[in-house]
Amino acid sequence: MNLLYFFIWSLLKVIVVTVVMLLGVAYTVLLERKLVGRIQNRWGPSRVGPFGLLQPLVDGAKSFLKEDIIPTAVYKPLYLLAPMIALGCALISIAVVPFGDPGIAVSGFxxxxISDVNIGLLVILGITSIGVYGVALAGWSSNNKYSLLGSLRSSAQLVSYELALGLSLVGVVLRAGSLNLRVIVESQASKGLLTWNIFGGLQIFAFFIYLMAAYAETNRSPFDLPEAESELTAGYHTEYSSMKFAMFFMAEYANMITVGCVATMLFLGGWTSPLGNILPTPQNIVLRSLLPIFWFVLKVFSFLFLYVWVRGTLPRFRYDQLMNFGWRYLLPLAILNIVGTSLWLAYK
Amino acid sequence: MHLILFLLFAGLCLAGAINLLLQSHPINSALSLIVVMTSLAVLYLLLGAEFLAAAQVIVYAGAVMVLFTFVIMLLNAGREERTLGSRAARTVGFPAVVVILAILATVILHIQGLGAATMQDGITSTEDLSTILFTKLLLPFEVTSVLILIAILGAVALARRGDGDTERLAGK
Structure with missing residues (x-):
């Protein structure tokens, strides 16, 4: 009976989270188009629905209805597998993220x-590192030189920046003493803004290292060399059309959201309120469960806003600059941060 | 439940390993190796070693194998030619493999003092693992890291010397 309960609850949570995540992906695309539009002094999509709010649905319908072209010279098994790996890995890693107050449970669930794992942070890192194969195999199996160049760039870039990304998180783990995401969030909860890792935890350098490494990991501007359209047409997904292209597109935005969630949990206090205990905890159970979610979504949203802002402002790196930056600056800085944090914790 | 998962992933692991040998294209072999690595990670998890499982996925499946596929893609390695192999290798090789496996199996079965690992619900936490690693097993741990350092230095030295040689040759 207990097993059945567990199964039903997990299934429900998985369905709800996946649907919300996909909606989030759709509206992040709209947010990006709107914001980049305003940055470039134009309106962005504004025709479909009020303020263009129904644009993502129309876009989705369009990609479904487009003809699905599979070029003759591709290596078919991997060509079909690649978008599935990309989107699958992008959606799975959300499973260990705590969105709201874990105290709120129905009959123990x-x-x-979705699941509270002891090594939640490592699970996210592991799944993201598998996601590289989506991009790498897409480029190779397409049998197109632009695609191949795009995926070669992406593999090299992801392996290089993964190091800096992982090392920048070590300081936070040292402070919390755990890899469990719930424990990491709770370790920053006591005094709101002042005890967030980015301020009170003195992890501000780690935050910026994470920020830059994360932009490179998600192939976003200014590190979007794998799909640099001025030199590689569209990079690794040049030969993909219709829904297969849409799957890569969705994977990219889902990864952005996951990265935003990780930054929120590790540096910005997760679902806890930035005001700490100044606001009294509401007695109403609905309010008490919705307020943490509000804070969480707000933090992730501001992170996504920053993503788009950066894309609208900064030009793309050159490839050698990218590699130099990752290995010569970010990696040593991340190691210094670990040494500094350890010394501080040892002498505190 | 544990047994079902064990059989499933042990089977997947073996299938991946056999497929790795049978495939003629290097990229398919590399992908089979990834399947082997990830199913090994699940087997570690079944034994309660969660940190080891995560490290297996991140390091082997996520970093080492990405480099493998990177090199295969970079060199654009084509289909391997299938040779039938020499008759001597076949007549001596297969019995030799059986003998070696038999010896290993008997040795492992006879050593009982190593402690047993069983499939269980309990999980060895990262804290326990690191406590043992940094107290009881400190020396082997540090020696291993020195070994890796030597490997890095060796790689750098080899790469450097290659550069210098071409310059010297050009100078002459």
Whole structure:
């Protein structure tokens, strides 16, 4: 009976989280188009629905209805597998993220986290590192030189920046003493803004290292060399059309959201309120469960906003600059941060 | 439940390993190796070693194998030619493999003092693992890291010397 309960609850949570995630992906695309539009002094999509709010649905319908072209010279098994790996890995890693107060549970099952894993942070890193194969295999199996160049760039870039990304998180783990995401969030909860890792935890350098490494990991501007359209047409997904292209597109935005969630949990206090205990905890159970979600979504949203802002402002790196930056600056800085944090914790 | 998962992933692991040998294209072999690595990670998890499982996925499946596929893609390695192999290798090789496996199996079965690992619900936490690693097993741990350092230095030295040689040759 207990097993059945567990199964039903997990299934429900998985369905709800996946649907919300996909909606989030659709509206992040709209957010990007709107914001980049305003940055470039134009309106962005504004025709479909009020303020263009129904644009993502129309886009989705369009990619479904487009003809699905598979070029003759591709290596078919991997060509078909690649978008599935990309989107699958992008959607799976959300499973360990706690969205809201874990105290709120129905008959022992937490409502706002699919699974509470001891090594939650490592699970996210592991799944993201598998996601590289989506891009790498897409480029190779397409049998197109632009695609191949794009995926070669992407593999090299992801392996290089993964190091800096992982090392920048070590300081936070040292402070919390755990790899469990729930524990990491709770370790920053006591005094709101002041005890967030980015301020009170003195992890501000780690935050910026993470920020830059994460932009490179998600292939976003200014590190979007794998799909640099001025030199590689469209990079690794040149030969993909219709829904297969849409799957890569969705994977990219889902990865952005995951990265935003990780930054929120590790540096910005997760679902806890930035005001700490100044606001009294509401007695109403609905309010008490919705307020943490509000803070969480707000933090992730501001992170996504920053993503788009950066894309609208900064030009693309050159490839050698990218590699130099990753290995010569970010990596040593991340190691220094670990040494500094350890010394500080040892002498505190 | 544990047994079902064990059989499933042990089977997947073996299938991946056999497929790795049978495939003629290097990229398919590399992908089979990834399947082997990830199913090994699940087997570690079944034994309660969660940190080891995550490290296996991140390091082997996520970094080492990405480099493998990177090199295969970079060199654009084509289909391997299938040779039938020499008759001597076949007549001596297969019995030799059986003998070696038999010896290894008997040795492992006879050593009982190594402690047993069983499939269980309990999980060895990262804290326990690191406590043992940094107290009881500190020397082997540090020696291993020195070994890796030597490997890095060796790689750098080899790469450097290659550069210098071409310059010297050009100078002459």
């Amino acid at each position: 937490r409502l706002f986290q």
